[in-house]
Amino acid sequence: MTGPLAGLSCVVTGAASGIGRATAERFAAEGASLVLTDIDDEGLAKVLPGRDVVRVAGDVAEPADAAAMVDGAVGTYGRLDVLVANAGIIPMADVVATSVADWDAVLRVDGRGMFLTCKYAVEHMKDSGGGSIVCVSSISGVAGQRGQAAYGPAKFVASGLAKHLAVEWAAHGIRVNAVAPGTIRTERVRRLAGEPGGSGYLAAMERMHPLGRLGEPAEVAAAIAFLAGRDASFVTGVVLPVDGGYLAQ
Template sequence: MRGKAAVVTGAAFGIGRATARLFAAEGAQLVLTDVDRDGLEVLREELAKTGAEIRTVVGDVSVAEDAREMIAAAVEDFGRIDTLVANAGIIPLQTVLETTPEDWDKVMAVDGRGMFLTCKYAIEEMLRSDGGGSIVCLSSISGLAGQSGQAAYGPAKFVATGLTKHLAVEWAARGIRINAVAPGTIRTERVRQLADEPGGPEYLEAIEKLHPMARLGEPEEVAAAILFLASDDASFITGAVLPVDGGYLAQ
């Protein structure tokens, strides 16, 4: 990634933060975005000590003006955008009876509309530079198979999977690759918090057993897959949805 300009959304925590750290170590010029200003600033200070070139943008991917600013920041600071990691998302765990229409709209706004907007504006800029580019979307095992208790999140991740495949076909001839990773259950901050919530420990124990490797994944393991798909090592790969799931989908 040395010398390549990359935008990572939802970078303050979890998979986004692990990806930002790995991209920085690999020499990328980074625009890091999130709605969490404090978390973003902590990460910026950490990575700045490594000598990485970083700009942060606080914004909401579901707001068109914010999404456009995230992409524009890479062009303003680095002259182009080579890579987008469309990671920002929210993960409610609710059945369809527990999910309100407002819950549905919120998840679809961030996980669906937000991914659409950031991909749209990134592709626009990649076409202007005529140098191609790479986009990695964050799908999920819930975007490839049904799961209980994810009445809004799962369908939103099917949006991520579908967007990846359609955009990959649409822009392959222009040198823009669009792929996705489909993580299993990953030990992000949100997942670790479940241990302190009613029913959380039981949920974690049950979901861990559903992964053939008998453990949850780590954010760094997903980040490594994102790095591969974003890099030139994956130059003949587009439209792929790569499971990083400890064998969950192989069953």
């Protein structure tokens, strides 16, 4: 198989559901060699059933677990070409309702976890001729929104890592980009409908995306596949909106 991802050794974090699972499916269809990781080991086992992939259960915010995810690729395929740093949690609350514990919890996963997986990926890629990292940010990691006092700032970490690491490691052949999805119909967003104010929020979000609907996980996966693969060989340090025009307003 030839194609932008064919034969590349790729780690996807948070692959058990939502955008991560759609990315795993897209990468598999393009012939990537996959390491799928998630804290949810039962969910992870159900992704790409029967397919020859490596599965590593663990917490991206634990250094040993994050290192094991990258080591899974190097140990099995001999190298790491692509990291998709996608694992994250999405709590919704304004700053008054956000406790110190809430802040620490989201920064632990969306901040520290993204930092650790990028760090260990770069440690391998810098000595192996380069590679590509895609951090999953958000429209909330580019612009302000209501009711995301901890989650929004946490997603700025993903956008910031993409820009800073892109500059820091370009000379080593490592490209680092981010996607900034709008509201995407993943398991997490579907659950919002049952949370206080959630269904009203979702209806408002549909209206606020100029294309007039929420996005699908596969549409984000397609953008991730582009940035990760050979077709984006001169693209680095970009935060690419995948948002139905939300950030263009």
